[in-house]
Amino acid sequence: MESEVCQFYEKRSVLVTGGTGLIGKCLVYNLLANCPDVGTIYLLLRKKREFSFDQRRERYLNYDIFKNLKTPNLLNKLVFIEGAVDAKNLGLSNDILSKVTAEVSILFHSAASVGLEAGYKGAEQAANSNLRGTMNVLELCRSMTNLACLVYVSTATAYHFKSLIEEKIYPVPCTPEQFLSVMESGDAKAIDKFLREDMKMFPNAYTLTKALSENLCQAENSNIPICIVRPPIVSSSVATPVPGWTNKMQAFNAMILLWVMGLSRCLTWDPDTRIEVAPVDYVCNVMITAAWFTGQKRPVDTVPVYNVVPSEDNSVTWRKLLEYSLDVVFESPSIKAIRWPGRQMISPKTPFKFLYSIIFQHIIFAIFSDLFLICTGSSPQICALMIKMVNTIKSVRWFLTKDWHYINTNYLALTDHLNEHDRKLFPMSMKNMDWKSYIHTGYYGIRKFVLHEDDDNTKAAIGRLRRLTMITNGAVIFAFLMIISMCFTLFLFLQYTILIHGRY
Numbered sequence: 001m002e003s004e005v006c007q008f009y010e011k012r013s014v015l016v017t018g019g020t021g022l023i024g025k026c027l028v029y030n031l032l033a034n035c036p037d038v039g040t041i042y043l044l045l046r047k048k049r050e051f052s053f054d055q056r057r058e059r060y061l062n063y064d065i066f067k068n069l070k071t072p073n074l075l076n077k078l079v080f081i082e083g084a085v086d087a088k089n090l091g092l093s094n095d096i097l098s099k100v101t102a103e104v105s106i107l108f109h110s111a112a113s114v115g116l117e118a119g120y121k122g123a124e125q126a127a128n129s130n131l132r133g134t135m136n137v138l139e140l141c142r143s144m145t146n147l148a149c150l151v152y153v154s155t156a157t158a159y160h161f162k163s164l165i166e167e168k169i170y171p172v173p174c175t176p177e178q179f180l181s182v183m184e185s186g187d188a189k190a191i192d193k194f195l196r197e198d199m200k201m202f203p204n205a206y207t208l209t210k211a212l213s214e215n216l217c218q219a220e221n222s223n224i225p226i227c228i229v230r231p232p233i234v235s236s237s238v239a240t241p242v243p244g245w246t247n248k249m250q251a252f253n254a255m256i257l258l259w260v261m262g263l264s265r266c267l268t269w270d271p272d273t274r275i276e277v278a279p280v281d282y283v284c285n286v287m288i289t290a291a292w293f294t295g296q297k298r299p300v301d302t303v304p305v306y307n308v309v310p311s312e313d314n315s316v317t318w319r320k321l322l323e324y325s326l327d328v329v330f331e332s333p334s335i336k337a338i339r340w341p342g343r344q345m346i347s348p349k350t351p352f353k354f355l356y357s358i359i360f361q362h363i364i365f366a367i368f369s370d371l372f373l374i375c376t377g378s379s380p381q382i383c384a385l386m387i388k389m390v391n392t393i394k395s396v397r398w399f400l401t402k403d404w405h406y407i408n409t410n411y412l413a414l415t416d417h418l419n420e421h422d423r424k425l426f427p428m429s430m431k432n433m434d435w436k437s438y439i440h441t442g443y444y445g446i447r448k449f450v451l452h453e454d455d456d457n458t459k460a461a462i463g464r465l466r467r468l469t470m471i472t473n474g475a476v477i478f479a480f481l482m483i484i485s486m487c488f489t490l491f492l493f494l495q496y497t498i499l500i501h502g503r504y
């Protein structure tokens, strides 16, 4: 049996925005690895302050993940084009623009600024990269002569003001133009007020711009073949490019890392809320096959939306995540950890323990650790790390305390539309996901690809943590003895004073 999906991609040109991101890299890998007869893959790449366009292209071609490609010379299919989504015509030169508009058949629009801070912070980037970016991509699509499908990568968090999120596009209480005109005022206070008060149903500008972009896609449905893929938190891969692959410290990985590094022992969270998470390779497989499905059998009345979230009968909670991680984390701790991770993560459900943990396990611990570092001639860093941690937690707090319900019928049905061969080639179903084994693989992935630690440093890491524990325990005992001896001295002093005064 042949792959219908690969047949669809054969000799078709693809344009990817956001190809350097977590999803983008895995998407390019999966396309090349599974559909080696795909045509040219145009990758939109912008120069960055520290790297020129050419330097970034070289770095890209040298990414380790591409060394796993089995067919030789596949990387020759990649054509890097300089530009940015927030520029008109994506900032493409005239030559490239005409090539792209004539050739490209599938466009994956994944570029976005994914900062989750509330209010003004990050709003400008979200307005430019996410909203203006999508406007520019849609305008480009309108002039494309061969476009079979535009896949817009949105987010499952776009409508978090609803408790039940279906696979449809919901209205937003402002238009893209209204939001952009507030942004154009440049008045930080007015923008902050607009986001925090008028748009308070959105936790940040990121989700607002994603929802507005979806509405823009909906408005273009009659002109452009579009589908929308909504991933939840995207985490390490199940299988491709290699099991456990990730390249990023975002919400999910960040929470695990804060704990693994020994930084957080308590969290403003509800451990029994479900984690909406999906492996990066599954998300990319949904994107590839959704493009095929839309390109072949596009429904005309509405934009197909795919909520790539685990079904509630097989999902995982934050509590389970910690429970499943305990053995691997204690077996292979990080050499960069500042102390052993806590065996439990205290939540505000136990207020006394929570307060104790904040004061003793975080504030006092950080101050004493930095004092110790200063005394030993090193520069203090633990207090700064703790402050950074609080800010990270603040920006993702809404994920940690609430459950949402999703309808994921389109996502589940996508597998049913695939033939047997394609089901094997593009796995994407989380129905029978073994979360424990996924979390184990994911932890080793984070250790390798985010912390850049080798598996053979385990003994050294355990030894280091044991020494740190001895130092901390020693410091606590020392502090305790100091307090006792000070109390005792004070007691003797008072007794002596009373004795002397008693004489006179």
Ligand SMILES: NC(=O)c1ccc[n+]([C@@H]2O[C@H](COP(=O)([O-])OP(=O)(O)OC[C@H]3O[C@@H](n4cnc5c(N)ncnc54)[C@H](OP(=O)(O)O)[C@@H]3O)[C@@H](O)[C@H]2O)c1
Residues within 6 Å of the ligand: 017, 018, 019, 020, 021, 022, 023, 024, 044, 045, 046, 048, 083, 084, 085, 086, 109, 110, 111, 112, 113, 114, 128, 129, 133, 153, 154, 155, 156, 230, 231, 232, 233, 234, 235, 248, 250
């Ligand atoms: N990761 C998640 O947990 C998650 C969850 C739900 C939805 N999503 C969505 O999935 C998509 C990809 O996310 P990701 O995790 O792969 O993000 P990422 O790793 O942060 O990568 C973002 C990508 O967008 C590019 N980009 C941003 N602004 C751009 C601009 N103005 N012009 C051109 N390129 C620009 C970046 O290019 P540079 O390398 O040049 O910065 C990078 O390639 C996004 O649309 C995001 O909203 C992600």
